[in-house]
Amino acid sequence: MTTIDETTATLRPTHSGGRGVRVVTVLVAAAGLWLLVGQRLLAWWQGAPLTWQTSTTARGPVPELGDLVPGVSAQFADQIAWQQVAAPADRWLLALAPGVTAALCLLVGCWAVWQLAGRISGGDPFGGRSVRMVQVLAWAVFGYGVLVPGVRMITTLVLGTDALAGHPGNGSVAVQIGLPEYWGIPIAVLLFLLAEVWRHGARLRDDVDGLV
Amino acid sequence: MPVDEPHRVHCRLDELLADRGMTLTALSEQVGISIVNLSIMKNQKARAVRFSTLTALCDALDCSVGDLFVVEP
Numbered sequence: 001m002t003t004i005d006e007t008t009a010t011l012r013p014t015h016s017g018g019r020g021v022r023v024v025t026v027l028v029a030a031a032g033l034w035l036l037v038g039q040r041l042l043a044w045w046q047g048a049p050l051t052w053q054t055s056t057t058a059r060g061p062v063p064e065l066g067d068l069v070p071g072v073s074a075q076f077a078d079q080i081a082w083q084q085v086a087a088p089a090d091r092w093l094l095a096l097a098p099g100v101t102a103a104l105c106l107l108v109g110c111w112a113v114w115q116l117a118g119r120i121s122g123g124d125p126f127g128g129r130s131v132r133m134v135q136v137l138a139w140a141v142f143g144y145g146v147l148v149p150g151v152r153m154i155t156t157l158v159l160g161t162d163a164l165a166g167h168p169g170n171g172s173v174a175v176q177i178g179l180p181e182y183w184g185i186p187i188a189v190l191l192f193l194l195a196e197v198w199r200h201g202a203r204l205r206d207d208v209d210g211l212v
Numbered sequence: 213m214p215v216d217e218p219h220r221v222h223c224r225l226d227e228l229l230a231d232r233g234m235t236l237t238a239l240s241e242q243v244g245i246s247i248v249n250l251s252i253m254k255n256q257k258a259r260a261v262r263f264s265t266l267t268a269l270c271d272a273l274d275c276s277v278g279d280l281f282v283v284e285p
Binding site for chain 1: 245249250252253257259260261262
């Protein structure tokens with residue numbers, strides 16, 4: 001939405017749309033920081049057990065379930081919830097690594113969205129800086145989709161190996177690369193394409209800038 | 213069109229309006245061109261002008277293109 005400045009006869013865009021996007025961006029950043037880092041930091045400070053989750057290919061019976069319909073059975077599968085009491089500081093820091101990596105990517109992405117919202121609501125969406133912000137957002141999504149699963153993989157490997165170190169049984173830790181973990185890559189590619197479209201828009205804008 | 217290409221074209225819209233005792237608002241209403249665009253021309257910020265705009269302005273101001281735009285030495 002725009003208003004006309006009568007004294008200079010220029011268009012002055014209002015900022016209501018951009019303000020709304022910025023409010024949402026701040027809320028997303030705050031919620032993300034709390035969920036990714038804050039909760040675990042609070043648990044550490046309170047002396048709570050260190051917890052993490054891994055997946056497993058093993059299956060086991062579910063004792064709570066009573067008789068089921070004939071032909072139907074249920075087993076535990078897929079996720080194991082670990083808990084380590086009085087974990088040392090280095091284990092806490094390792095457990096924080098995926099969250100911190102994700103939080104950094106989230107903050108960079110939110111900053112790019114903040115800048116974009118300002119440029120768009122300011123009436124100048126097709127500028128060079130806007131193109132750069134879309135690219136920054138693409139890199140943030142790419143980082144989130146590639147780095148975070150990688151860091152989580154390393155963290156799981158170390159924590160799990162450490163937890164099983166004294167186990168006399170056949171337990172071992174392995175890592176698997178799952179495609180759904182890397183959703184960030186196709187989305188980042190789309191954003192990079194969008195940045196090129198934005199760049200083309202900037203060129204078209206320059207062509208008609210000052211055309212009456 | 214290159215963005216920063218220099219030129220020596222001077223728009224005499226201000227002088228023509230003053231000669232005819234017409235305001236920018238009145239001209240805008242007459243030709244159907246926004247005050248913003250007319251102001252861009254008046255303040256020498258225009259980089260390109262549509263033929264339709266030229267035609268409308270010359271009709272409203274009863275002048276020719278050469279009266280509206282001059283190339284400064």
